[in-house]
Amino acid sequence: MNARKVFQMVLFSAAVAAVFAIATVSHASERRFTYTQESGVIARGQVELEPTTTFLTGKEDYYSSFEQRIEFEIGLTGRLQTSLYLNMHATTEMADSSLGTDAGFDGISSEWKLKLRDPVADPFGLGLYLELSAASNEVELETKVIVDKRAGNWLGAFNATVEPEWEFIPKDGTHDVESNLEFKYEFDLAGTYFVKPSTSVGLEVRNHNLHISSENYEHSVLFAGPVVSYASETWWATLTVMPQIAKLKGSEVDAGHSLVTSELTKLEMRVIFGVDL
DSSP states (O other): OOHHHHHHHHHHHHHHHHHHHHHOOSOOOOOSOSSSOOSOOOOTTOEEEEEEEEEEEOOSSOEEEEEEEEEEEEEOSSSEEEEEEEEEEEEEEEETTEEEEEEEEEEEEEEEEEEEEOTTTSSSEEEEEEEEEEOSSEEEEEEEEEEEEEETTEEEEEEEEEEEEEEEEEOTTSSOEEEEEEEEEEEEEEEEEEEETTEEEEEEEEEEEEEETTTEEEEEEEEEEEEEEEEOSSOEEEEEEEEEEEEEEOOGGGTTOSSOOSSSOSEEEEEEEEEEO
């Protein structure tokens, strides 16, 4: 799969969202951030399509990757929603002095979000989030506490995330497999201002941390960048541009570098479309 096909995959996902946006006449429940979750849930019986595209680039050698998630979101009650994700990727990187491209299906995810408090009616919004992902060689469990507040034209949100991941690796010279456990910890802080009821402009900040069970604390990195969101009566879209701005802690591989580029990239960009079905 070459770079042209990578772009075709992303454009196809955007086209799917646009088609549904034109076809529908109902109101979509928008997200104002792409990395930071809000406590709100969609209405009971509402079904929403949310394609998410994340572009990652910037390592010591050439690296470019698209991560694609297609989400079908369903409102179960006034406080509980669930989602099913289909996950895909396409990556082009330099290896052995030549460019190679890898693309494939990364498994499925099931999301559950429970709203406990409302960010407008209550002193602050509060929600609990759980996402289980499974692929052929790994399992991830993402747990999150969500706090947010809407005051006038301002909206702020904070997430605290713990995500254990089990990767299954064949043992050398045997038919057995062993599991490798990683813990990802992340703290997300976001704020935005509504310049119009339909349009908001703000900032997202992420502190990403990785702990490997066999090697202890691996790295801690700070990302930050602008977020822009627009919502109409029929569809919404949100974009975040998130450069890596600081290495708080790095592994030996990243010694002497100001950023962590062994496992992360210098720049991430994410766009989410949303439309009711």
